[in-house]
Amino acid sequence: MSNNKPPLDLSLMLKxxxxxxxxxxxxxxxxxxYAYTLWVPDGSGCVNGVRWPDDPSFEINVSEYDYDxxxxxxxxxxxxxxxxxxxxxxxxxxxxxxxxSSLGNGDSEIWLSQSLPEGVLGETSLVSVSGxxxxxxxxxxxxxxxxxxxxWGTPSTYYDPVVSDDGGERYIRVIHMHELLHxxxxxxxxxxxxxxxxxxxxxHALFTNRSSDKMVEPTxxxxxxxxxxxxxxxxxxxxxxxxxxxxxxxYPGEQRKFCRPAKGFSWDxxxxxxxxxxxxxxxxxxxPGDTIYARFNVMNYGTSSENAHVEAWFSTNETWSQSDYExxxxxxxxxxxxxxxxxxxxxxxxxxxxxxxxxHMIARSRPLLNPTEESTQNNWIPLRGxxxxxxxCP
Numbered sequence: 001m002s003n004n005k006p007p008l009d010l011s012l013m014l015k016x017x018x019x020x021x022x023x024x025x026x027x028x029x030x031x032x033x034y035a036y037t038l039w040v041p042d043g044s045g046c047v048n049g050v051r052w053p054d055d056p057s058f059e060i061n062v063s064e065y066d067y068d069x070x071x072x073x074x075x076x077x078x079x080x081x082x083x084x085x086x087x088x089x090x091x092x093x094x095x096x097x098x099x100x101s102s103l104g105n106g107d108s109e110i111w112l113s114q115s116l117p118e119g120v121l122g123e124t125s126l127v128s129v130s131g132x133x134x135x136x137x138x139x140x141x142x143x144x145x146x147x148x149x150x151x152w153g154t155p156s157t158y159y160d161p162v163v164s165d166d167g168g169e170r171y172i173r174v175i176h177m178h179e180l181l182h183x184x185x186x187x188x189x190x191x192x193x194x195x196x197x198x199x200x201x202x203x204h205a206l207f208t209n210r211s212s213d214k215m216v217e218p219t220x221x222x223x224x225x226x227x228x229x230x231x232x233x234x235x236x237x238x239x240x241x242x243x244x245x246x247x248x249x250x251y252p253g254e255q256r257k258f259c260r261p262a263k264g265f266s267w268d269x270x271x272x273x274x275x276x277x278x279x280x281x282x283x284x285x286x287x288p289g290d291t292i293y294a295r296f297n298v299m300n301y302g303t304s305s306e307n308a309h310v311e312a313w314f315s316t317n318e319t320w321s322q323s324d325y326e327x328x329x330x331x332x333x334x335x336x337x338x339x340x341x342x343x344x345x346x347x348x349x350x351x352x353x354x355x356x357x358x359x360h361m362i363a364r365s366r367p368l369l370n371p372t373e374e375s376t377q378n379n380w381i382p383l384r385g386x387x388x389x390x391x392x393c394p
Contacts, residue, residue, distance in 0.1 A: 052136065057092040060073075060110045076173075079173055082216065083218055086222075087234060091184075113146055120145060121144070122145065124143075140183045148172075158209065160384055162207075193219055204256055220339050239298065239308060241380060244256065260276065260383070262281040275293075276344075284387075288350060294361060310331040311327065312326075314362075320380040331345055359389070366379060
């Protein structure tokens with residue numbers, strides 16, 4: 001499989017009257033927010049993008065996805081449910097008993113294909129499109145590479161973002177989400193944090209601190225595109241924290257891991273450096289009162305602006321609880337609707353923290369609203385790496 005940057009004309013092209021969107025390993029093209037709704041060429045007049053007139057229904061090939069294997073089923077259906085949850089539009093999965101699927105047979109299908117070009121993980125073909133100013137989708141096919149070693153579940157270390165597990169196998173639900181967003185009418189992204197980056201660095205994928213069925217979510221930018229194409233009166237209030245970001249100036253079309261928190265004296269100018277501070281850094285000789293430099297991403301999935309109360313906690317495990325040690329450094333940050341923001345803050349190591357102990361630093365973004373109003377929960381994430389206090393401190 002190739003790691004080279006593909007020609008730009010592969011990101012959106014016509015093939016036998018179908019529009020084909022290809023997912024490679026490297027970076028590609030497009031613009032930002034809902035401007036990245038798909039544009040259909042050849043004077044079609046689809047000036048406002050393409051969308052389904054009714055809730056779409058996909059046939060999933062039983063013989064290839066193995067209907068008796070629950071992990072394979074939910075790797076497709078759960079991303080569908082998460083997209084549907086954005087505006088109440090349900091993507092209906094059905095299961096075909098046929099032994100093979102094919103492009104252009106009149107049905108919208110998802111299957112594992114042995115005919116994708118080398119280096120292509122997935123491909124979405126808009127087979128039947130008509131009408132204007134919104135072009136209506138009637139048939140969309142999604143092909144996934146049959147030769148890729150797929151992982152059908154989710155990673156345990158969701159906070160250290162990966163596409164591949166230790167054995168090199170790739171998590172298929174991340175690619176399912178990407179292709180399903182195409183199937184809903186969204187194009188590749190380039191300069192905003194999104195599941196549609198045209199290809200994010202292969203080892204870095206967005207998993208949030210949610211139950212496994214909600215671990216792969218449409219990002220705020222994805223939601224903006226979906227709500228543009230499928231307007232709804234449904235309001236949403238929900239926030240999350242992640243360890244990934246995109247720098248369109250240096251790495252267009254790629255998402256990368258933030259630096260690891262550490263003790264230091266000034267910021268490293270590279271937000272993706274090994275550690276957040278520059279110069280003399282330390283993660284193992286901490287004392288109460290020391291300053292930790294940390295970066296993370298706060299995502300507002302919701303339809304209204306929110307004020308987030310940003311906190312840092314020190315935990316002896318990877319799970320936040322009220323019994324952990326809270327830094328006295330706290331910040332209030334405004335987050336616009338359907339927006340992800342990059343947070344760079346300094347946090348003081350709390351007094352009273354045990355010495356000679358290893359900690360996970362946990363970033364928590366607590367919305368200033370009643371938690372019961374949120375559509376999902378867990379607005380915290382362990383930051384990358386660990387920190388350790390000294391055996392004795394002054």
